[in-house]
Amino acid sequence: MKCVGMQYLEAIRKLKASGFHPLRSVYLSFVPDEEIGGHDGVEKFVDSDVFTNMNLGIVLDEGLASPSEDYRVFYAERSPWWLVIKATGQPGHGAKLYDNSAMENLFKSIESVRRFRDSQFDLVKAGLQAEGEVVSINMVFLKAGTPSPTGFVMNLQPSVAQAGFDIRVPPTADPESLERRIAEEWAPVSRNMTFELGQFKQKANVHDKFGKPVLTATDSSNPWWDLLEEAVRKANGKLGKPEVFPAATDSRYFRELGFPAIGFSPMANTPILLHDHNEFLNQDEYLKGVDVYVSIIKAYASYVEHTRKEGSKDEL
Structure with missing residues (x-):
């Protein structure tokens, strides 16, 4: 400074x-x-x-x-982990419902992230841990849509959607456990999530x-x-x-x-x-x-x- x-x-x-x-x-x-x-x-x-x-x-x-x-x-x-999750799904007309659409898959991941974020915040609000002692996660961008020369097409489901997350990991956390959570809950292959392709824009060490x-x-x-x-x-x-x-x-x-x-x-x-x-x-x-x-x-x-x-x- x-x-x-x-x-x-x-x-x-x-x-x-x-x-x-x-x-x-x-x-x-x-x-x-x-x-x-x-x-x-x-x-x-x-x-x-x-x-x-x-x-x-x-x-x-x-x-x-x-x-x-x-x-x-x-x-x-806390070490910064900058994560990008990419979801793919069936494109189609906006008037139809698609359980495997890219946005639907990504929304499920965002909801899972939100629940984890709330659980960490609850520890701070209850006075059980300090701010720097929990894992924080904030969504920093959301990218999807079918572009056209005049903007985004409003009646088509996008086939790809992405979200970026700023994660901060304290040195007392278990990084392997967090990575399993990302792979199994936030970006599972079963929901056409391609976390392996998005990966981390940055992933700092929590161990020396x-x-x-x-x-x-x-x-x-x-x-x-x-x-x-x-x-x-x-x-x-x-x-x-x-x-x-x-x-x-x-x-x-x-x-x-x-x-x-x-x-x-x-x-x-x-x-x-x-x-x-x-x-x-x-x-x-x-x-x-x-x-x-x-x-x-x-x-x-x-x-x-x-x-x-x-x-x-x-x-x-």
Whole structure:
């Protein structure tokens, strides 16, 4: 986010002006395409020699605004699965009923998806799980019809219909079970559904390269977490309960490789207006956030592991 990017830059400026000399290198990265998957951004970056030579220790990425005085902090995120379901059926005159028409087949799938979506939403409404801990699914497009030079023909059943779904999968979910649900309930071959042909436009991993859930430890086993808590406290701030980020960020590409990554934006007492009209950040909260980053970067860049060999230089 632009506000967070500027806070980082201002924090670095203040640290340099104070004469601070880090033991670890601090890298600020500005990369494109996070909103559309990051394939030409971080995904390529983490596969580069430049990244390998950085000798990474910890990653900080964006978080969300917090309406309360506590800063929100994220140790994992939901992985995006962008799915296209394609239905085929018997074309015919619009005045007739066809149980195996493309639209009829697709409507049955949409209804099955809606029931699953409601079951997940009910868990959130009942307070049993947080937003980031359930599978979310939203239909984002519906495509069907028989086109003509003047628009769509109104009296013909289309032979093909498609729907696109934005699915977000938490690291605690069972991806194999979800894929079986898609194949057996949402896009079964028995209803002339061709999910195998539509497949995913994007399907991010929910496990890292070691086969473990893609998340970062938030206890004493992770020294970077302890340093973050203490640094925020020194800057007169407080972290809320660690959460699973409800959307997707570039952090997943680092976590998939086994690196710790924390989502954090110092924006307390601020309504959540992400992608909404009139997004804003109060100037006092913005300036306080700069000081929070000064404290965090200073702590991280000064951290010396007990097993660190004299003369070596780890990176941040």
